Amino acid sequence: MSLRAFVAAAPGRLARSRTRTKTVVGVVLAVVLVAAPLWAYGVTTHRSHGRDGAVAADGLPHTGVRISRGACGTGWERPRSGVQVFDVHNASSRPAEVYLKDARTGAVYGEVEGLGPGTTRPLRADIGPGSYAFACYPDDSAPVRGHAVRVRGGGHGGHREHGGPAAVAVSQHDLIPPTLSYQKWVGSRMDDLVAAVRRLRSAVDSGDLHRARADWLTAHLVYERMGAAYGAFGDADGAINGTTAGLAHGVRDEHFTGFHRLEYGLWHGQSAATLRPVADRLRKDVTALRTSWRQARMDPLDMGLRAHEILENTVQFELTGRTDYGSGSNLATARANVDGTRAVLSRLRPVLRGRYPGLHRLERQLAAAGALLDDQRRDGHWTPPDGLGRARREKVNAVLSHLVERLADVAALCDVRRRSS
DSSP states (O other): OOHHHHHHTOGGGGGTTOOOTTOSSHHHHHHHHHHHHHHHHOOEESOOOSSTTOBOTTSSBEEEEEEETTEEEETOOSOOOEEEEEEEEEOSSSOEEEEEEETTTOEEEEEEEEEOTTEEEEEEEEEOSEEEEEEEEETTSOOEEOOOEEEOSOBTTBOOSOOSOOEEOOOHHHHHHHHHHHHHHHHHHHHHHHHHHHHHHHHHHHTOHHHHHHHHHHHHHHHHTTGGGHHHHTHHHHHHHOOSTTOTTGGGOTTOOHHHHHHHHHTTTOOHHHHHHHHHHHHHHHHHHHHHHTTOOOOGGGHHHHHHHHHHHIIIIITTTTTOSSSOOHHHHHHHHHHHHHHHHHHHHHHHTTTOTTHHHHHHHHHHHHHHHHTTEETTEEOOGGGSOHHHHHHHHHHHHHHHHHHHHHHHHHSOOOOOO
16 A cells, blocks of 8 residues: 555545544644645546556556446556556446455555445556455445456556555454553553642642642643543543633633633632632542543544544644643643654554554654654743744644654554455
C-alpha cells in the first residue's frame, strides 16, 4: 500500500468516531490533510480514457478496470510498472470496496472505498515488477478475487525494480493486544488522577488558592496524558474536561463544570467559598470515572484514530488558545498531549512495525516536539501561545501540524480492512 494512496483513498475513515467534547471542526482539518490527492482526481461517472494505458491530462497512464457480480478487476490487459491510475468501474448492483494487492503477500497498494453501482473512481498505485490482483468486497456478499496479473519492469517512468511501499491490511485481532495494553495503562493512571484532584480540592478547601493553581495544572496534565481513552469515558469527559462550547450562558452556565470551570475561577479572582463546590464536584467525577473504568472497554478499531486525533485536537484548540480560561497553560497541555500520543504509538508499534517505514522517524519527531514545547517553559511558568514571538509560534505550529499529517498515515494504516480473499 502506498501510504499516500491508502490515506487519500479513504478520507471518511478519519472522520468517524469523533466524539470528544473539544472536537468541533477537527474533521475539517483531517479532511484537508488527507483528502487532497483524492480530490485532485475527483469522482467520475464511467467514461473511456482512450486505449488501455493511455496517458491522461494528469500525466499518468490510466487503465479502465471493471468489477461485476463474480468478477473483479477485469480489463487490465497491458500491465506495466510505475505510478499509474486504475479507473475502477462498478458494473454490479452493490456498493463495494476494491483493493489492489500483492498476489503473493496480500499487501495493499491502493484502495477505493464505497464504490457505488454504476460509478467510476480512480485508484492510484505505484507498483514494481511482481504479481498483483484486485480484490473486491461487495456489501452483504462474498469477496471476489481477480486473476493475478504479472507486471514486468520498464513501466511509466522507465525501468523500476520496486514499487511504492505496501502493507498487509490490519485486522481487529491485530489491534486487541495494543488496546488492552493501553487500557491497562490508563487504569494505572487513574489513581494518580484521583490523588492529584484530591490535593487540588484540599488546597481550595484551605483557601490557599496560590497552591490550588499549581495543583490544578498538575492534575489537569495527568488527565490530558490519557488522551486516547476519551471515547470510552463517555459523558464523564464533558463533566471533567468540558468547555463552554454550546452552553447558553458561557462561564456562568450551571453545566460548565470540571477542570476548565475551576481554571476560570482560580485565574479570575473567585473566592475559595465559590470554588469549593466546583472542586468537590470534580473530585466526585474523577473518582466515579476510576470506578467505572474497571468495566470499560475501549474499541480496538479506535486506537489508530485516537493516535491521530490527540494532536489534531491540540493544533485546533491548544495552539490557538481556545481552551484557555485564564491559566495560559495551553502549551503545557500540548506537551502532555505529545506524551499521550507517544503512549498510544508505543502500544501500536507491533502493528506498525513492518507496515509503516516512517515509524522510527515519527517517534524521533514526537520526541523533538516534546523538547520544543519544554523550551516554552521559563522559571516554572509556561508561555501562553499568544505570548510567543512570531518565529517561535510559527515553528511550534509547523512542527505539530506536520505530526498531525504523519499520524493520519498511522490512523489509515490501523483502520481495519477486510482481507479474506
